[in-house]
Amino acid sequence: EVPLVESGGGPVQPGGSLRLSCAASGFPFSRFAMSWVRRAPEKGLEWVSAITNGGKTTHYADSVKGRFTISRDNTKNTLYLEMKNLKPEDTAVYYCAKPARPFTVVKAATDYETYGLGTQVTVSS
Numbered sequence: 452e453v454p455l456v457e458s459g460g461g462p463v464q465p466g467g468s469l470r471l472s473c474a475a476s477g478f479p480f481s482r483f484a485m486s487w488v489r490r491a492p493e494k495g496l497e498w499v500s501a502i503t504n505g506g507k508t509t510h511y512a513d514s515v516k517g518r519f520t521i522s523r524d525n526t527k528n529t530l531y532l533e534m535k536n537l538k539p540e541d542t543a544v545y546y547c548a549k550p551a552r553p554f555t556v557v558k559a560a561t562d563y564e565t566y567g568l569g570t571q572v573t574v575s576s
Contacts, residue, residue, distance in 0.1 A: 452476060452477055453476075453568060454475060454477045454478060454549070454565055454567075455473055455474070455475055455546075455547050455548075455549060455565060455566065455567030455568070456473065456474045456476075456567055456568060457471060457472065457473045457546065457567045457568060457569060457570040458471070458472050458473075458474070458570055459471040459472050459570060460544075460545060460570030460571045460572045461571070461572070461573070462573045462574075462575065463537055463572070463573070463574055464574070464575070464576050465537060465538060465539060465574055465575075465576055466536055466537065467574070468533070468534060468535045468536075468537065469534045469537065470531060470532070470533050470534070471487070471531065471532040471534070471545055471547075471570060471572075472529055472530070472531055473485075473487075473530040473531070473532075473547030473567055474528065474529055475529065475530065475547075475549070476528060478549070480525060481504060481505075481525040482504055482553040482554065483504055483549055483550065483553050483554070483555075484501060484502060484503050484504050484550065484554065484555060484556045484557070485501070485502055485504075485523060485530045485547060485548070485549060486498065486499070486500060486501040486502075486547070486550075486556075486557060486558070486563065487499040487500045487501075487521060487530075487532045487545060487546070487547055487548070488545075488546050488548050488560040488563070488566070489541075489543035489544065489545045489546065489572075490543055490544050490569075491540070491542060491543040492542065492543075494543075495560070496546075496560035496561055497512065497514075497543075497560055498512055498558050498559060498560040499511070499512055499519065499532070499545070500512065500515065500519055500521040500532065501521070501556050501557065501558060502521045502522065502523055502530070503554075503556060504525075504553065504554055505525075506522065506523045506525070508556075509521050509522075510556065510558060514540075515534075515541075518534065518535050518536045518537075519532060519533065519534050519535070520532070520533040520535075521533075530547050532545065534572070537572075537574045539574050539575060540574075541572060541574050542572060542573050542574050542575070543571075543572060544569040544571050544572075545569060545570050545571075545572055546567050546568075546569045547566070547567045548560075548563035548565065548567070549563060549564055549565040549566075550562070550563055550564060551563075551564035
């Protein structure tokens with residue numbers, strides 16, 4: 452069983468919107484802060500956003516602040532990323548990520564215990 456499975460990616464024109472989802476399983480989702488990270492073509496992993504386990508506090512990279520919104524539904528074990536005003540530089544594979552320890556917000560893209568399979572987002576006219 453794959454613990455994190457993303458969906459919702461696809462092609463979109465600049466200025467458009469997408470909503471990514473990440474279905475979690477096999478661990479106590481509501482105890483873990485969760486994050487989104489991304490990998491653009493020929494670039495390393497970039498941390499995008501994080502949310503505390505209860506969903507009350509969110510964090511964003513400067514590159515997406517004001518355009519992306521992270522949220523979660525602990526009753527559905529699902530993490531979301533609402534992306535608006537998308538730009539070509541947002542083109543990347545997006546991964547949801549789980550840290551090793553519960554109740555811990557991680558903002559370093561390579562410091563997670565588990566990553567999902569990823570979903571491709573392509574912003575192009």
